[in-house]
Amino acid sequence: MNTCILVTYFDLDSLSEAKGLCDSAQYKIVHVINQKYLQHAKFGLSEGVISEIKEIIQKAKPSVVVFDEILKPSQNYNLASELKIEILDRESLILEIFESRARSTESQMQVKLAQLRYEMSRAKEKVRLTRMGEQPGFMGIGKFEVDVYYNDIKNRMSSVKSKLQKAGKQRELHRQSRKRIGFNTVSIAGYTSAGKTTLFNSLTGERKEKSAKLFTTLTTTTRKFKLEKEWVLVSDTVGFISKLPAYLIEAFRSTLEELTFTDVVLVIIDATDTSSKLKSKFSNCMKTLIELGVQRDKIIFVFNKTEKMNEGEIIHKMEELELDNNKKCVAISAVTKKNFDTLKEIIRENIGEHKRIINKNSGME
Ligand SMILES: Nc1nc2c(ncn2[C@@H]2O[C@H](COP(=O)(O)OP(=O)(O)OP(=O)(O)O)[C@@H](O)[C@H]2O)c(=O)[nH]1
Ligand SMILES: [Mg+2]
Structure with a gap:
C-alpha cells in the first residue's frame, strides 16, 4: 500500500x-x-x-x-x-x-476532462515560466516543444468534450422520453457519505455500492419507486465536498444538471455530524446547488442517520441550519426506514406543488 x-x-x-x-x-x-x-x-x-x-x-x-x-x-x-x-x-x-472509482464510460470521460483541465492549468504556468526564462524548458524540453505540449492538451480536451457532449445529448433524449411518458422525477443530492445511495437502495430495492469511503458513487443511476399508487423516477448522484475543484464540477456538469430538471431534489444531511461540520457541509452543498442552478423551492431537506438520536438532538441540529420550522424538512434513517412515510408524503406534496407552478407559468391553470 x-x-x-x-x-x-x-x-x-x-x-x-x-x-x-x-x-x-x-x-x-x-x-x-x-x-x-x-x-x-x-x-x-x-x-x-x-x-x-x-x-x-x-x-x-x-x-x-x-x-x-x-x-x-x-x-x-x-x-x-x-x-x-x-x-x-x-x-x-x-x-x-x-479516477480510481470511475466505472461508467461517461464518468471516466468526465474524470479525464478534469485531469486535462488540471494539467492545462499547470501547463499554463510552466509555459509562462519558460517564456520568462525562469525555467529553462521543462521535462527536458524547450520553448517550441512547450507549445506543442500545450496544444496537445488542448486537442485532447476538445476530443473528450465532444464525446461528453454526445453523451449529454443521449441523456437529454432519455429525459424527454421520460417526460413524454409522464414520470415524475426525484434526485438525491448532498455531501459525500451523507447516505444518498443507502436511501436510494432503500427506496428502490437496488443494491448499489455504499460505503463509509468518500466518493463511492460517481455515476448517476436512475430507478423507479412507488409513491403510493404512482411510479416515480429517483436518481442517485455524485456527492459534494468542500473545495471541490471547479473543473470537477464543470466536468460532471452534464450529470449534475439532472438536478435542475427534476421535480424534487432531496438534499441529504448527515445529522450525526458535529455542529461545525454540519454547518460547513450544508453551506457547501447549498452553494454548489445554487451554482448549478437548482431552484431552492424544489429542495426537501432530509436529515439522515437519525435512528439513534432523540427528538431533542434532532431539533437542535435542525435549528443549527435554521430548518426547524421548515415544512420541507424531515428526519429519517435510510437504514431502518424511519419516517419513510413522512418523507414520501412530503415528496408527493412537493411534486404536486411543482407541477402546479409549471402549469401556472405555462398558462395551463
Ligand atoms: N447509522 C446510519 N448509517 C447510515 C445511514 N445511511 C447511510 N449510512 C452509512 O453512511 C455511509 C455512507 O453511505 P452511502 O450511502 O455510501 O453515502 P453516499 O452519500 O452515497 O456517499 P458517496 O456516494 O460517497 O457520495 C455508509 O457507511 C452507510 O452505511 C443511516 O440512516 N444510519
Ligand atoms: Mg453514493
Whole structure:
C-alpha cells in the first residue's frame, strides 16, 4: 500500500475529512502535520516546517506528501523540488479518488476532462515560466516543444468534450422520453457519505455500492419507486465536498444538471455530524446547488442517520441550519426506514406543488 505524510489543519473536522480522503485514495498515513495556516506564498508552508518534514521523510520514507489545500502550480513545484518527493494537493488527491472509482464510460470521460483541465492549468504556468526564462524548458524540453505540449492538451480536451457532449445529448433524449411518458422525477443530492445511495437502495430495492469511503458513487443511476399508487423516477448522484475543484464540477456538469430538471431534489444531511461540520457541509452543498442552478423551492431537506438520536438532538441540529420550522424538512434513517412515510408524503406534496407552478407559468391553470 502507498504511504503518505498528511499536512492538514488543526481542527478535528478538517483532520477527519483529510484522513477520509487519504483512506479513499488508499494511502496509509504514516505521519500527520497540523498547521493553522497552509497558504504561505512560496511553499504553502512556513520554511521552519519544511525542515521538520524533511526529517520525517528521511525516517518514514512515504510515497507522497498529501497537502490538504489547493496549491498553485508554482507552490507545488517549489515544494516538490525542496522536499524531493511527489506532492498531492487536495485537488489532485480528489482527482486520484475519482479516477480510481470511475466505472461508467461517461464518468471516466468526465474524470479525464478534469485531469486535462488540471494539467492545462499547470501547463499554463510552466509555459509562462519558460517564456520568462525562469525555467529553462521543462521535462527536458524547450520553448517550441512547450507549445506543442500545450496544444496537445488542448486537442485532447476538445476530443473528450465532444464525446461528453454526445453523451449529454443521449441523456437529454432519455429525459424527454421520460417526460413524454409522464414520470415524475426525484434526485438525491448532498455531501459525500451523507447516505444518498443507502436511501436510494432503500427506496428502490437496488443494491448499489455504499460505503463509509468518500466518493463511492460517481455515476448517476436512475430507478423507479412507488409513491403510493404512482411510479416515480429517483436518481442517485455524485456527492459534494468542500473545495471541490471547479473543473470537477464543470466536468460532471452534464450529470449534475439532472438536478435542475427534476421535480424534487432531496438534499441529504448527515445529522450525526458535529455542529461545525454540519454547518460547513450544508453551506457547501447549498452553494454548489445554487451554482448549478437548482431552484431552492424544489429542495426537501432530509436529515439522515437519525435512528439513534432523540427528538431533542434532532431539533437542535435542525435549528443549527435554521430548518426547524421548515415544512420541507424531515428526519429519517435510510437504514431502518424511519419516517419513510413522512418523507414520501412530503415528496408527493412537493411534486404536486411543482407541477402546479409549471402549469401556472405555462398558462395551463
Ligand atoms: N447509522 C446510519 N448509517 C447510515 C445511514 N445511511 C447511510 N449510512 C452509512 O453512511 C455511509 C455512507 O453511505 P452511502 O450511502 O455510501 O453515502 P453516499 O452519500 O452515497 O456517499 P458517496 O456516494 O460517497 O457520495 C455508509 O457507511 C452507510 O452505511 C443511516 O440512516 N444510519
Ligand atoms: Mg453514493
